[in-house]
Amino acid sequence: MNEKVAIMTDSTCDIPQDIIEKYGIHVVPLRIVYGEREYRDNVDITAEQVYEDLPTEIPTTSLPSPEDVLNLFHKLKDEGFTHVLAIHISSGLSGTAQMIENLSNQIKGLVVKVIDSKSISMGLGYSVIEAAQKLQQNASFEAVCAHVQGILSKMRVFFVLGTLEYLTKGGRIGKVAGTLGQILNIKLIITVNEEGVYTTYAKVRGRKQSIDKMFEALKEQLAKSRNNVAVCHGAAVEEAQALINRIKELCSIDEIITGHVSPVIGVHTGPGTLGIAVYSTD
Numbered sequence: 001m002n003e004k005v006a007i008m009t010d011s012t013c014d015i016p017q018d019i020i021e022k023y024g025i026h027v028v029p030l031r032i033v034y035g036e037r038e039y040r041d042n043v044d045i046t047a048e049q050v051y052e053d054l055p056t057e058i059p060t061t062s063l064p065s066p067e068d069v070l071n072l073f074h075k076l077k078d079e080g081f082t083h084v085l086a087i088h089i090s091s092g093l094s095g096t097a098q099m100i101e102n103l104s105n106q107i108k109g110l111v112v113k114v115i116d117s118k119s120i121s122m123g124l125g126y127s128v129i130e131a132a133q134k135l136q137q138n139a140s141f142e143a144v145c146a147h148v149q150g151i152l153s154k155m156r157v158f159f160v161l162g163t164l165e166y167l168t169k170g171g172r173i174g175k176v177a178g179t180l181g182q183i184l185n186i187k188l189i190i191t192v193n194e195e196g197v198y199t200t201y202a203k204v205r206g207r208k209q210s211i212d213k214m215f216e217a218l219k220e221q222l223a224k225s226r227n228n229v230a231v232c233h234g235a236a237v238e239e240a241q242a243l244i245n246r247i248k249e250l251c252s253i254d255e256i257i258t259g260h261v262s263p264v265i266g267v268h269t270g271p272g273t274l275g276i277a278v279y280s281t282d
Contacts, residue, residue, distance in 0.1 A: 006076045007132050008086040010064060010096050011041040013125040021051040023132035025234050028069055030264045031062040039263075040068070047266040051235050053269060058169060061264045063099050073107045083111045083141045087128050087148060090196030091116045101155050113145050113253065118196030121261055122230035122277035123157035128281070154279040157192045158201060158217050162236070162272015164188065167198075187260045189214050211239065211274060215246060218276055222252040225246075225280040230257040234266045234273035243274065254281050 009015075012031040020027060029040035032050065034057060039045035041061075050059070076084060086104070088097040097116045104112035117124040127148050134147045161167065187210035191201040204213050221227060229247055233240035244258055261273055 003141050004081045005083045005085060005144065006081045007128060007135065008072070008100075009078075009124065009128045010088050011043075011262050012089045012094070012096075012120055012264055013128055014121045014230075014259050014261055014265070015125040015128060015266055016257065019129060019257075023129070023136070025128060025132055026072060028064040028072060028100075028180075030064055030094070030262075032059045032263055032267060033062055033187050034059045038047065038062075041264045042262050047234055047260055047263045047265050050263045050266045051271045054166070054267075058166065059076060059267055061267050063094065063278075064097055066099070066103060069100060069103050073104065073110060073112070074122065076105065077110050080111040081110065084113070085131055085141070085144060085148070086114045087117055087124065087131060088114065088228055089120055090118045090162050090192060092118065092192075092196035093120055093198070111141070115145070115148055116196065117152060117155075119152070119157055119192050119193065119277075120234050121157065121159075121265060121275055122257065122259065123155050123192060125259075126228060126230060126257075126277055126279060127151050127155065151279060155277065156221055156279065157219075157275065157277050158214045159190055159232075159269070159273060159275030160187055160207075160214055161190070161269050162207075163264055163270050166268055166270040189217065200220055209274075211243065214274075214276060218247065218278055219250065221248055221278050221280075225282040226252045226254055227278050227280055228255045228257075229253055230259070230277040232259050232273075232275045232277070234269060235271035236274045239274055243276075 008026045029043050032039045086100050091097050102112045130151045131148050135146045189201040193199045202213050
């Protein structure tokens, strides 16, 4: 049977738009909710708009609309796709992957494989890009799925925040720990563990030290093998560029991608977010 494979993900992947268009990646948006108002992540609202409103109103975030997901599945089927590889935000952070899995069972005549990335931002995004690149090499659906599973085991994500306020308010970090952190100017370097949930990689005093510590974590990874690296930020353009300039001086790097975190991620992390995704290409 001739396979026609679509690559699908969600808006927390933070893949730059030009790369999404280059590979024809299909993205379902999560949702941002302000009372009665609802926006599609990165479609109807930008991260900058979210940051602007945070001092007066913190929205909630929600899964993709079932209608959006089902419409995409039907569209892909109508366009002759036979298989869909759907790679999504960690199930430890969102119910998106489970929702996609459930909805895929309603679609007949379309083989859908859902993979839990156990990651977020470009940790998710890079696995999606790898899938798309593998597909362009005329790999089979099963080979692409296996390739992605292999990449996920190599993926590391680190990020620092401008403030712990929004993770604390969203219940993503203990309120006592968050409050103490603010008082003592303690900055956390946060990573995503093997279960796909946030965990603390290190604690330091001050913003500069936190970025330096994250950079050191990257250097440790680069000492082991050749790697691809992505730098993502939320309203931290200058710091992101300075970090990229430092990274460019290092060896063992095949590629550097830079981008902005999605509005949904911005709700939970706030302005000043700076993160790195890195994985071995050996």
